[in-house]
Amino acid sequence: MERKRADIIADELEGLIFDGTFADGERLDEVQLSERFAVSRTPIREALQRLAQSGLVEQLPRRGVFVRQPGPIELIEMFEVMAELEATSARFAASRISDDALKELNQTNARCNAAVEAQDTDGYYRENEQFHALLYRQSGNRFLEQECLRLQRRLQPFRRVQLRLRGRLRQSMAEHERIVAALENGDGDTAANEIRAHVAVQGEKFHHLMSSLKPAAE
Amino acid sequence: MERKRADIIADELEGLIFDGTFADGERLDEVQLSERFAVSRTPIREALQRLAQSGLVEQLPRRGVFVRQPGPIELIEMFEVMAELEATSARFAASRISDDALKELNQTNARCNAAVEAQDTDGYYRENEQFHALLYRQSGNRFLEQECLRLQRRLQPFRRVQLRLRGRLRQSMAEHERIVAALENGDGDTAANEIRAHVAVQGEKFHHLMSSLKPAAE
DNA sequence: GTCAACGTTTTTGTATACAAGAATATGAAT
DNA sequence: ATTCATATTCTTGTATACAAAAACGTTGAC
Numbered sequence: 001m002e003r004k005r006a007d008i009i010a011d012e013l014e015g016l017i018f019d020g021t022f023a024d025g026e027r028l029d030e031v032q033l034s035e036r037f038a039v040s041r042t043p044i045r046e047a048l049q050r051l052a053q054s055g056l057v058e059q060l061p062r063r064g065v066f067v068r069q070p071g072p073i074e075l076i077e078m079f080e081v082m083a084e085l086e087a088t089s090a091r092f093a094a095s096r097i098s099d100d101a102l103k104e105l106n107q108t109n110a111r112c113n114a115a116v117e118a119q120d121t122d123g124y125y126r127e128n129e130q131f132h133a134l135l136y137r138q139s140g141n142r143f144l145e146q147e148c149l150r151l152q153r154r155l156q157p158f159r160r161v162q163l164r165l166r167g168r169l170r171q172s173m174a175e176h177e178r179i180v181a182a183l184e185n186g187d188g189d190t191a192a193n194e195i196r197a198h199v200a201v202q203g204e205k206f207h208h209l210m211s212s213l214k215p216a217a218e
Numbered sequence: 219m220e221r222k223r224a225d226i227i228a229d230e231l232e233g234l235i236f237d238g239t240f241a242d243g244e245r246l247d248e249v250q251l252s253e254r255f256a257v258s259r260t261p262i263r264e265a266l267q268r269l270a271q272s273g274l275v276e277q278l279p280r281r282g283v284f285v286r287q288p289g290p291i292e293l294i295e296m297f298e299v300m301a302e303l304e305a306t307s308a309r310f311a312a313s314r315i316s317d318d319a320l321k322e323l324n325q326t327n328a329r330c331n332a333a334v335e336a337q338d339t340d341g342y343y344r345e346n347e348q349f350h351a352l353l354y355r356q357s358g359n360r361f362l363e364q365e366c367l368r369l370q371r372r373l374q375p376f377r378r379v380q381l382r383l384r385g386r387l388r389q390s391m392a393e394h395e396r397i398v399a400a401l402e403n404g405d406g407d408t409a410a411n412e413i414r415a416h417v418a419v420q421g422e423k424f425h426h427l428m429s430s431l432k433p434a435a436e
Numbered sequence: 437g438t439c440a441a442c443g444t445t446t447t448t449g450t451a452t453a454c455a456a457g458a459a460t461a462t463g464a465a466t
Numbered sequence: 467a468t469t470c471a472t473a474t475t476c477t478t479g480t481a482t483a484c485a486a487a488a489a490c491g492t493t494g495a496c
Contacts, residue, residue, distance in 0.1 A: 004279055004479065030448075040481045049264060053271040061222055062448060062487055077361035081306075084362075088302045143295035144302075222449065248478075258451045263479090280457055280478060439496085446489070454481070461474070
């Protein structure tokens with residue numbers, strides 16, 4: 001494996017942006033960062049480029065790179081696209097999914113449920129992610145799977161906020177079960193609609209997301 | 219504006235990969251490229267990183283970067299996702315599009331038609347791209363628009379091949395008109411289905427795409 | 437006091453130098 | 467002759483040095 005320093009730094013910077021250490025609009029100074037990570041500017045610059053490509057920072061030529069947190073509108077847009085990508089995954093999966101995969105989905109859901117009962121939010125979060133990842137894979141389209149994972153990763157810090165809603169965990173579980181049921185029936189359209197509603201930001205979720213925006217994340 | 223050398227080099231390398239100058243699996247040597255472009259390795263490396271992020275090359279740590287042309291399966295998958303993204307755009311647009319935008323779509327279609335009559339393939343290609351870009355914009359979701367443009371750009375060299383099919387231009391035009399008609403009726407599902415069929419690789423398009431794959435592009 | 441022009445400083449972009457890991461070649465032993 | 471060990475070369479990854487552009491501050495004119 002042996003990833004290079006630039007990759008490690010990119011991941012760490014990503015985390016620092018997500019957890020709000022670097023605020024929106026803040027300029028990321030190359031020399032400061034190089035001191036912080038005790039490396040030269042070269043790997044820092046490579047890491048920053050990676051972040052720029054994934055949209056976490058904006059790179060103004062000859063001006064520097066600036067943290068770019070998505071605003072409310074962009075966030076809603078991203079969730080809307082996420083919902084559609086997942087709906088597409090589900091629709092494809094309905095006709096392509098294997099019995100083994102269905103069993104795995106059910107098992108994941110069971111673990112999810114156990115986490116809910118145990119009030120284990122982190123556990124729920126992990127199994128929930130696994131559930132969605134399984135679905136992407138079962139779309140039978142590896143490219144779609146990659147795109148879904150990419151956007152999911154990007155939305156991760158904001159998604160977590162939504163689970164804090166009162167009663168959201170149980171409701172989310174019920175939605176998972178309806179999705180699996182639709183897949184078992186081979187009903188792609190229903191599965192797509194269910195997961196679209198599951199992912200979409202609407203109703204009280206919307207207000208909750210908005211009110212969490214100023215601190216940007218976590 | 220004043221983009222930096224690395225950006226220009228990235229674009230040029232992209233072109234060289236698209237037009238087959240660099241074959242699939244070929245290793246891109248940093249020093250060779252730096253001589254070719256008469257710059258140092260630094261901007262070359264930055265350009266290569268950009269290409270790696272967009273998926274045109276693969277970067278093996280401590281081994282180098284290698285051209286990575288999509289295989290038949292990946293290509294089909296990418297077109298499938300493109301079709302779904304465009305279908306989503308159309309569905310959104312059906313309820314969000316403005317009268318002005320509808321007029322613009324019709325005008326673009328007219329120019330498209332003129333290009334068909336004049337046997338102006340390049341002209342058709344340009345106007346066709348414009349038609350789709352307008353649609354993305356009218357989805358009312360800027361993030362979706364960006365994702366569509368990104369994937370369209372990636373598929374560009376392969377899309378062009380499809381227009382070579384006998385009679386494809388006229389058929390494509392007819393499809394455009396059915397799409398606009400559905401949008402005028404505010405019928406999102408029909409618009410989505412029409413554009414999905416318009417973009418999807420199916421029937422003779424499939425065979426044509428496959429047979430064009432060995433030279434990879436153009 | 438405000439604004440503009442000039443010079444200084446800071447910071448990015450590029451080139452070059454150096455370090456370390458991977459590929460390759462060389463040679464010895466079986 | 468083949469194979470394994472070792473040395474050499476090549477290439478990538480990182481550090482440093484340099485160039486150019488932008489930001490900043492100072493000074494002077496109005």
